[in-house]
Amino acid sequence: MNSPQPASAPLVQIEDLCVTFTGGKLPVQAVSGVTLNVARGQVMALIGESGSGKSVTLRTLLRLHPERRTQMRGKVLVDGRDVLALSPRELNDYRGKTTSMIFQEPLLALDPVYPLGQQIVEAIRRHEPVSRAEAERRALALFEQVRIPSPARRLLAYPHEMSGGMRQRAMIALALACRPQVLLADEPTTALDATVQIQILLLLRELQRELGLSVIFVTHDIGAAVEVADRVAVMYGGRIVEEGSVRELIRAPRHPYTQALLGSRSHGAMVPGQRLQTISGSPPDLARLPPGCSFAERCPRASDLCRSSQPPVEAVSADHAVRCFQWQVPERAAAARLPETPSEHAVGDTHAPA
Known part of the structure; x- marks a missing residue:
């Protein structure tokens, strides 16, 4: 049995995680070599377009993938326990008690x-x-x-009798019921209107601080990440391509994909008539990943080296890392500015390109 980690150690440690789905004609490499640490009481946001591996990474922490059609390699430690090695009985005790999850659509989860x-x-x-x-x-x-509101009466209600926002609050209550150490949030505001999104995000941040939770928050919305996160990891093609504190990553993004995501966001400082930046092309086919950088075919700075070799992770600073050969090349288009504090931001106006 694994003993609890010392208080100074990260509560969540993911090391070289690879997740492959084998149920189709070709194996799908959904997550490739993800390494991530989340400290106690920290909020980590995973951002990126659909299909980048965010939710697959999150669900691996609860082992929610079909066992017979999924290959998982690497280490996933939560408070010193190897999640990938837990027996079915240990896994049932672990889910909800140590780690819990807020699902994207509560009407399907409840x-x-x-x-x-x-x-x-x-x-x-x-x-x-x-x-x-x-x-x-x-x-x-x-x-x-x-x-x-009216909590005693709402306890007797069925999920279909609640509004979307109230169902999401009930989902949060269920996730917190057994006082977990780690809370996973899989795009918990996607189906809600902008006003309710703000309420849910503020509620999550308040509860996280009050309860001292470690939170991994999946979103395609960089604005939402600014609202709730301490650190941000940007995923593309099943890999983390950039990671850092939310302030440093937003102030000085180094990966062309991160810069493109920021540039594609509508924001208050835009000049009237100015067009939003877009990312040309489509995300890669995870069953046929290219030999080099997965973003090379969409990247304006890509070289032959980018197309033939996988870039290593390089340290930009002590608190910022990037996976890119071209990160020191000046960007061709300035990224859109995001607020440095949540109070400057209005949630709900960021949309990653389809």
Whole structure:
């Protein structure tokens, strides 16, 4: 059995993670050599276009991929425990108690035939030896904590009887029911309107600080990452291509893909009539990844070296790393400025190119 890590060690340690799906005609290399550390009480945002490997990385932390059709290599440690080596019984104890998840669509994640309160009570009693009365008291407190109005009445409601925003709050309450150390959030605001997005993001940030949670937040919205994250990792083609503190990465992005994502964002400083920058082409086919940099075919700075060899990870500073041969070449188009503090930002106006 693994012993808990010292307090100074990262709570989540992912090392050289590779995830391959083998159910189709060709194996799909969804995640390739991802290495990531998340400290205790830290919020890490994974950003990138759809198909970049963000959600696959996140779900690996709970081993949610079909075992027979998935090959996983590397190390995934949470509080010193090797998640990839857990037995089925250990995995059931680990899910919800040590690591929990807020899914993108709560209407699909919540059970439609049971009241919300009953689902939370069941989760609490599955992991902790408490009475039903105590579990019901905690469920009520959780609904109050996530700001659900009339919480006692809402505990008796079914998921379809709640609005999208209220369902997401109930999903957050369920994820926090057993007091996990790590909270995974898979694009939790995608299906919500802009006003509700802001409310959910502010709620998540408040709860994270109050409970001291480590959070991994998946989003395609760089603005949302600025709102909630301490660090940002940019993913493309199943790899992390840039990582750093949110301030340093936004101030001085070095990878052409990160710069393009920033440039494709609508923002208040745009000149009237100015066109948004776009990223030409499409993300790579993960079943037929090129030998070199996956972004080379879409990159305005790509060289023959980029197309033939995989770039190594290089340190830009002590708090900033990039995977690119051309990161020191001056960018051809200035990236759009993002606010340096959340108070300057209005969530919900960032859209990665399709």
